């Protein structure tokens with residue numbers, strides 16, 4: 001890998017790639033059809049990019065709108081993003097208000113041939129929990145950021161079986177928009193959903209001994225994961241860019257003592273410093289649970305990243321429970 005580009009040059013190269021019709025992709029000339037088919041799909045953030053790449057295979061050229069190292073909460077649209085949207089035939093999003101910036105961008109791009117796939121369609125959702133908060137707590141924070149979660153928690157991709165539904169919705173949308181590669185989309189989706197189901201079985205048996213236990217994450221990303229495996233998800237802040245209030249810190253500290261947790265679950269992104277300090281005060285470890293809102297450029301290219309990161313997350317979670 002070349003040395004990492006600055007954010008700015010990532011944006012420039014993303015835009016250039018979009019303008020050049022995705023020719024910047026490093027695909028081998030001998031690989032079949034993606035560049036010759038030239039069917040362009042734009043995705044929003046990491047899990048949607050991974051799922052869409054898994055389904056697309058060589059049938060379509062997939063370009064993430066958000067650079068993989070930025071989460072949807074950090075994202076500010078640039079004029080260049082309109083170029084990618086303007087040329088795409090399909091846009092795939094997570095939905096559930098995760099991509100707060102998107103509607104305006106799509107309207108501005110005014111691409112009449114653009115089909116939008118909402119990968120949350122048909123997925124059973126959970127409401128955002130007002131956890132241990134005093135009434136009015138939310139008004140204390142500036143919720144103007146794009147990652148404001150709204151009334152429904154959007155982190156459905158962290159439940160592997162809901163992820164299966166998302167992949168199938170993406171498959172159906174791509175088959176409809178690009179029937180000439182229908183067989184490819186179906187075959188790719190079947191292979192990937194089989195892996196997701198296998199992952200779910202693995203996680204279920206690994207977490208079975210901890211049924212009913214509580215874990216504490218940095219932000220409110222884990223209710224679907226917790227529900228799937230019979231756990232309780234607690235968290236410090238609603239969204240990653242918030243700073244915890246003294247009441248938040250007090251609540252988590254009480255909870256750690258009550259549940260005898262051995263570790264807090266941090267995230268591989270900035271803004272966790274107060275969480276790390278809290279863990280230190282409480283004498284517990286910090287392990288990472290990656291909600292996959294961001295990744296390196298390289299990891300974002302490989303759909304297997306989802307499986308690898310989830311396996312690592314579960315291994316770290318078992319450490320937090322004291323194994």
Ligand SMILES: [Zn+2]
Pocket residue numbers: 155219220221239240291293
């Ligand atoms: Zn989030």
